[in-house]
Structures are given as C-alpha cells and as structure tokens.
Amino acid sequence: MTNAISTRLRQHGRAELSFVADLGLVGGHLKRVVRHDIEARGLNAKTLAADLDERDEQVENALSDSRAYANYRMLHRWGLGNLTRAAFDAFDENRAELEPQLKRPTKGPATLTVPENIEIPKYWHNWFHNTTGGWDGHEYMGFIHGELIHRWIVGTTFPGNIFKQREEAAAQAPRTDYKRVLDMGCGTGHYTRALTARFPEAEIWGADCSLRELQYAVRVANTNGWAWQLHRVPNEDTGFKSGHFDLVTSYILLHEVPADSIRATFREAFRLLEPGGDMVMSDVTRYQEMDPIAVWLQDSAAKREVEPFWRESATLDLKRAAEEVGFVNVASYGLGAMKYPWIVRGTKPR
Numbered sequence: 042m043t044n045a046i047s048t049r050l051r052q053h054g055r056a057e058l059s060f061v062a063d064l065g066l067v068g069g070h071l072k073r074v075v076r077h078d079i080e081a082r083g084l085n086a087k088t089l090a091a092d093l094d095e096r097d098e099q100v101e102n103a104l105s106d107s108r109a110y111a112n113y114r115m116l117h118r119w120g121l122g123n124l125t126r127a128a129f130d131a132f133d134e135n136r137a138e139l140e141p142q143l144k145r146p147t148k149g150p151a152t153l154t155v156p157e158n159i160e161i162p163k164y165w166h167n168w169f170h171n172t173t174g175g176w177d178g179h180e181y182m183g184f185i186h187g188e189l190i191h192r193w194i195v196g197t198t199f200p201g202n203i204f205k206q207r208e209e210a211a212a213q214a215p216r217t218d219y220k221r222v223l224d225m226g227c228g229t230g231h232y233t234r235a236l237t238a239r240f241p242e243a244e245i246w247g248a249d250c251s252l253r254e255l256q257y258a259v260r261v262a263n264t265n266g267w268a269w270q271l272h273r274v275p276n277e278d279t280g281f282k283s284g285h286f287d288l289v290t291s292y293i294l295l296h297e298v299p300a301d302s303i304r305a306t307f308r309e310a311f312r313l314l315e316p317g318g319d320m321v322m323s324d325v326t327r328y329q330e331m332d333p334i335a336v337w338l339q340d341s342a343a344k345r346e347v348e349p350f351w352r353e354s355a356t357l358d359l360k361r362a363a364e365e366v367g368f369v370n371v372a373s374y375g376l377g378a379m380k381y382p383w384i385v386r387g388t389k390p391r
Contacts, residue, residue, distance in 0.1 A: 227249050
C-alpha cells in the first residue's frame with residue numbers, strides 16, 4: 042500500500058503531535074491510578090449505583106480529593122482541546138509541501154459521486170471527538186484527520202493495533218468470495234483498505250457524509266490503483282439499488298449515531314443485500330461486558346470527547362436490533378481480551 046501524501050513533517054509540527062500522543066499515554070497510566078482510587082474508596086460492583094447518572098455523581102463525589110483523578114481529567118480535557126489544533130498547526134507549518142500534493146489531480150479507477158440535494162442527518166454535524174469544525178471543518182480535513190490525527194496520535198495512544206483491528210473485523214465476514222462490498226461510514230478509507238486486502242476480487246463501494254474525508258479517500262484509492270466507488274450519502278438512506286451487495290459492513294460507525302439511526306442503518310443494510318448476503322458491523326465494547334468501574338471510566342470520557350450517542354449505542358442490544366429487521370443466524374461478540382471491536386453479523390434469508 043502506497044501513501045497518498047508524504048507525511049514527512051518539520052520538527053515543530055512533528056514534536057507537537059508527538060507531545061499530544063505522549064500525553065494520551067500518560068493519561069492511560071493515570072486512568073489505572075484513578076481506578077485504584079475508586080476501589081480504595083469502597084466503590085465496586087456491589088456498592089455502585091445501577092443508574093449511570095447516579096453512578097457518575099457517586100464516583101465524582103468520592104474522587105473529589107483524588108489528585109490522580111484531577112490530573113487525569115485535566116490532561117484528558119487539554120488533549121481533547123488541543124488535538125485538532127495541533128494537527129492544524131502541523132499542517133500549516135508544512136502547507137507549502139503538502140498543499141501542492143493535495144491539489145494535484147489524481148488519475149486512477151476510483152470514483153466519487155456527490156448527489157445534489159442530499160439530506161445529511163442533523164446528528165452528523167456534532168464535533169465528534171472534539172474535532173474542530175466537525176468532519177468537514179477544514180479544506181484538507183481528510184488528510185488532517187486520516188493521517189495527522191489518526192495515524193500520528195490515535196494510532197499511538199489507542200490500546201491495541203487500530204489497523205490490525207480493522208483487518209480482524211473484516212475477517213469476521215463468513216465468506217471470502219464476495220462480489221460487491223459496501224463500507225458504510227468509510228471516511229478516509231482505513232477500513233476500506235482492509236476490505237480491499239481481504240476481498241481483492243470484490244467491487245468495493247464506500248458511503249460517508251463527509252465530503253472532505255471522501256475526497257482524500259479517492260486520492261488514497263487512485264494512488265494505489267483501487268477502483269473504489271465512493272458516494273456522499275448517509276448510511277440510513279443510501280439510495281443504492283436494492284439487493285445490489287452481498288456484504289454490507291462498517292467499522293466503529295454505530296456509536297457515532299443515535300440508536301434509532303442504528304436500527305435504520307440495519308434496515309438499509311438488509312434492503313441493500315441480496316438474499317443470502319451478509320451484514321458485518323462493528324462497534325465499541327458493550328457496557329454489559331464491562332465491570333461497573335470500567336463503564337464509568339468510559340462513559341465519563343465519552344462525555345468529554347463529545348460522543349453524545351456512545352451510551353445509547355453501548356447499551357443497545359445489537360443482536361436483537363439485527364434480528365428485528367429480518368437478519369437470521371445473528372451473532373454478537375467481542376474480539377480479543379478487550380472484546381473490541383464488538384461484532385454483530387447476520388445473514389439475509391434466501
């Protein structure tokens with residue numbers, strides 16, 4: 042795989058991105074200390090409230106004198122507030138080298154279709170992950186998010202190999218002979234690459250609401266000679282022909298949308314699949330699979346990270362949601378010790 046754009050940065054931008062990433066690693070250590078402080082105050086599965094809002098108040102009160110929690114929260118907020126800024130600064134410092142590459146037209150087999158008057162869901166306009174301006178908040182947000190933020194920072198701080206996890210998610214599809222594959226919420230194409238490697242003979246499609254992310258995905262595909270067919274359409278209502286695909290899939294998309302949109306996405310996947318086709322969706326670890334302290338740590342972090350739908354996604358029974366729209370042989374399970382990503386897969390009856 043060839044990179045679409047060189048990410049060789051000057052020292053200042055490189056150092057600032059590395060600093061933000063290092064703070065994330067420090068935050069991971071502090072989180073373990075915070076967990077110790079929670080347990081030391083007698084809070085556990087027996088004493089913590091079942092209601093998540095009550096639990097939040099309970100733990101916050103208990104940690105009012107915890108220096109570790111004060112530092113962890115401060116670092117987390119600072120990192121979130123400076124994540125996009127550091128990436129924007131790094132881009133601006135290297136704009137003279139990067140912009141000509143990003144403006145240069147690419148030749149290749151990939152296509153991008155942008156329908157007129159497409160209705161983008163209101164929830165999409167949230168600044169998820171504290172991304173300044175949202176997914177289209179910068180002319181070159183596809184490169185900035187896909188390379189500077191995702192590879193330089195998230196790839197360093199997120200537990201496990203985030204790119205290997207994508208490969209593992211793609212491998213959950215029960216077949217290897219798919220002909221037409223749709224990646225819902227494809228973004229800049231990190232998961233689409235994994236699908237291309239897994240199903241090299243398949244026709245690969247991608248759908249996303251972000252024009253900037255898709256513009257960079259086209260560049261990535263053309264640089265590598267991949268004939269991706271990319272479309273700026275919402276996953277709940279793609280407008281694609283019914284029964285056109287034999288695999289519809291996504292990677293960590295569902296927690297970015299409200300529960301009713303998850304169900305709508307499943308209905309759309311069902312409509313788009315041919316009889317006998319498969320749906321393989323991935324998302325964050327289910328709260329029911331985590332102990333109460335881990336749930337609180339994740340739930341409180343999601344609030345700071347501007348993840349308004351994380352809780353309703355992480356508590357939704359994905360297996361039942363898939364069965365309700367008609368999928369059969371539905372399985373719902375997590376990968377590895379972290380049970381991440383969480384997989385739900387099913388088949389459209391023949």
